[in-house]
Amino acid sequence: MSQCPYNPAREGAQMSFQDRMSYVDYLQLDTILSAQTPLSDSHDEMLFIIQHQTSELWMRLALHEMEACRQALSQDRLRPAFKMLSRIARIFEQLNSAWDVLRTMTPSDYQSFRPSLGQSSGFQSAQYRLIEYAVGNRNLAMLGPHAHRPDLMAALEAELAKPSLYDEALRALARMGLPVPQDILTRDLRSPWVEDPRIEAVWCEVYRNPDRWWEAYELAEKLVDFEDYFRRWRFNHVTTVERVIGFRRGTGGTEGVSYLRRMLEVELFPELWRMRSTL
Template sequence: MSRETEASPYAPENPAARFAPDLSIGAESTTPYEDYVHASVLTHLQQPLSDDPGEMVFLVTTQVMELWFTVLVHEWHTAAQSLREDDLPGALAALKRSTYELESLNASWKPLAHLTPGEFNSYRAALGEGSGFQSAMYRRLEFLLGEKSASMLVPHRGAPRELAELEKAITEPSLYDEVLCYLARRGHAVPAAVLDREPTARYEPDEAVERIWQDIYAAQGDTAGSGDLVRLGEALTEVAELVWRWRNDHLLATRRAMGAKTGTGGSAGVAWLEKRAAKNVFPELWTARSHV
């Protein structure tokens, strides 16, 4: 081999080689991307039941929402676990991530937010008895926010896996339950009735908890350690605000598409959504501000 053709570690790199495809990938099996993301599963889940092109938008948008519900449940479980371990930075990081994810979830309403009644009616019959009210993952999300009710298990009686997951979730402490236990370990006088309450019941506001948040915010900058608890309060408030925006966007999109008619699956439709939108998540964080 001549010196001119001999390979040298000092020979200049061919820039094009860096961008040349690896022709062995996908030759005999799926690509590593497909193996990891399962894109072909996701992109073949849509099975429209009408000829209306808007139904595909509805299906994909709804499926994207379900994926965001899954991510949020994961984040809030992570935050709750971190609080149980007195790892406040870990909890704050998970809550912060969840605010970005909530913003993305809320943006999912954009393709559906301006449907006219005629546009929605063109494929509404395809939903049959289906309703977002029946989403098991959204129900788990609500349970984590303290919105619990055994009646919410009823629609899932025919789905053993989802029912088992929900039966487990309703008996576990909510994210806010873990917050209040953490505050108690930090020396705040959370009432025993709050700490030991029945975990399957919906969380109800408590005046003593309101005073704790009032004291935390009032002491901001004056008491050692108050700053990190204010950061926790603000992280939870941000989550609560974005959940409120989600509920209101849902209400407005539904009101615009179908008015006050009965919802799909026989749900109360707008009337039920109005009640949900009127409720505050982590209620004492909002009422305490009036007293600081």
């Protein structure tokens, strides 16, 4: 016995969008899906473009969450901040998974379109630079690749004028009554964070008395969780680059793998890691 094909309209599904906003309209998919323009005939260039474009979209969301998280911390709304930090960690877990797809590209695949990249490189990602500045890794030398774009420089300079995520966390600790030194609270925000044993002592106090300092304790673990995923993302980046190009110099002129390995040594919240050895 034959059956009529299923028709969602019979159950009330909207099927006509002549004068209505559709899914494609809302997400501006015509713009997004027409933004892939390979410059070579290589099959694998599409993978390279989409992997990096989607990573930039996830970083866009990470920045959105970081800004809201800092605002929440500055207003002592710790629970919303915890949720945002958890989401940021999950975003970097998603970014990590993207390397698995890119690693299906062999050295031969990459060399088939690498000349088309010119000197463009992920090293020049303004959003990644904003993330680094937002979490406290404020290396002013890294403004250089963006100097040709006044709009990007303005965004980066605006970020450097704000307290970093770690600065806001430490300010929140001080308002809780923990002994964060005043010179830390009033430090030059443009300067990169420098590990301080006094801050390690503050975190030690939190971990030795978690019942007394429970919100600070949870904040610490959320920060560590984020940095854990961030470190994994950096490590997978190094591994992927070495697998695809070995130790060749990067398209942007960096030393490639050697440069990325040095970035693995950068700690965002060093006292939270050092404290674990001294508790």
